[in-house]
Amino acid sequence: MLGLLQGLICVSLAHSAVSVPAQPAQLAWLPPSHPHQRPAPRGEYRMEPGYSPYPGGKDAPELRMPSGFSRNIPERRIHSHNDYWRDVPVYTALSHGALSIEADVWLNPKDDKLYVSHNVASLTRARTFSRLYIDQLVDVLSRANVHDEETAFFDKTDYWTMANEREERRLWTSFYEGNLTPIQLLVDLKTRGNETYHTVLRELEPLRSRPVLVLLTGNGINLDVRSQVAPQMSRDVFLDAPLLRLDETWQGMDGGHYGWNSTLAPMASASFASATSWDGRKAISAAQETTLSQLLRTAQGRGFKTRLWSTPRWPTHVRDRVWRTLYDLGTDWLDADDIEAAAAF
Ligand SMILES: *[C@@H]1O[C@H](CO)[C@@H](O)[C@H](O)[C@H]1NC(C)=O
Numbered sequence: 001m002l003g004l005l006q007g008l009i010c011v012s013l014a015h016s017a018v019s020v021p022a023q024p025a026q027l028a029w030l031p032p033s034h035p036h037q038r039p040a041p042r043g044e045y046r047m048e049p050g051y052s053p054y055p056g057g058k059d060a061p062e063l064r065m066p067s068g069f070s071r072n073i074p075e076r077r078i079h080s081h082n083d084y085w086r087d088v089p090v091y092t093a094l095s096h097g098a099l100s101i102e103a104d105v106w107l108n109p110k111d112d113k114l115y116v117s118h119n120v121a122s123l124t125r126a127r128t129f130s131r132l133y134i135d136q137l138v139d140v141l142s143r144a145n146v147h148d149e150e151t152a153f154f155d156k157t158d159y160w161t162m163a164n165e166r167e168e169r170r171l172w173t174s175f176y177e178g179n180l181t182p183i184q185l186l187v188d189l190k191t192r193g194n195e196t197y198h199t200v201l202r203e204l205e206p207l208r209s210r211p212v213l214v215l216l217t218g219n220g221i222n223l224d225v226r227s228q229v230a231p232q233m234s235r236d237v238f239l240d241a242p243l244l245r246l247d248e249t250w251q252g253m254d255g256g257h258y259g260w261n262s263t264l265a266p267m268a269s270a271s272f273a274s275a276t277s278w279d280g281r282k283a284i285s286a287a288q289e290t291t292l293s294q295l296l297r298t299a300q301g302r303g304f305k306t307r308l309w310s311t312p313r314w315p316t317h318v319r320d321r322v323w324r325t326l327y328d329l330g331t332d333w334l335d336a337d338d339i340e341a342a343a344a345f
């Protein structure tokens, strides 16, 4: 063993002694033969981060990019579950390319405003739906979709096409046809009934002309809400259908009978635990896979996008196995609490 090792070292030393030519390396460091002749640069110049070859330096028009607000952020079909847990709701999710976000809203009957929180204990005066979501989305969208003569030449920005905003009719019908990528905002009505619903509609007003697809979700979309939304001849607020009860029917306020379809509810969701007996600890069994696959395919066959929420968060290898399996089974949205992990997934 030792003999072999020594042999190898000897061989490699001998090899390097032979293969390194001493002469050319020394020649390159000699002063130029003519005093005015500088040697050609040999790569000793560093690339400075702020370097600009254009007049005007870093502010040169060539280097300024309108609509570049969201550049280099790939769009990801990630639903940012519990978005308001993030340091900066809306922003953090969008900066990781997640295209779907969620707010749990509570109506305070004393001031008729919506507040954002997962539970009553975390409500504060400052955390209103308007401040945390509406204002932020308006800000992001106006920065991302710049309107001026120069940018009007183009019809595409990074997140949302300019055409989206111009062709609103088309927008609402072709959101999900693949090429357009609006931001999806899920509003979970924590307090129930008419008042919360009407307050949501009122507070959404600043988003009306913008490429945001709003879906009401949660137990708050009870019969009161459904019976009002379903009969509407035109609507720009949609519902999140219950993935496990897509055959539900109800009576509308106009007396008509209604059921779930993808015009009313572009997406259908269920909690992961309610949709499958598989817990993700081991590979999914063939039977569980068939059941889950059929659930997704049946809904997709009826035009619904699909989402399973509250997938396991820990251990991370279980979380990743569930994400991967759901992805392979063709789910439309990955639901994630850890948005950084989902973005890197
Ligand atoms: C909800 O509002 C609708 C329309 O405003 C009304 O017809 C209905 O009775 C209300 N329901 C309740 C429980 O207040």
Ligand SMILES: *[C@@H]1O[C@H](CO)[C@@H](O)[C@H](O)[C@H]1NC(C)=O
Binding pocket: 229, 230, 231, 258, 259, 260, 261, 262, 263, 264
């Ligand atoms: C879907 O349901 C809505 C009512 O909620 C109805 O207006 C529409 O015609 C239905 N679409 C289809 C394709 O059945």
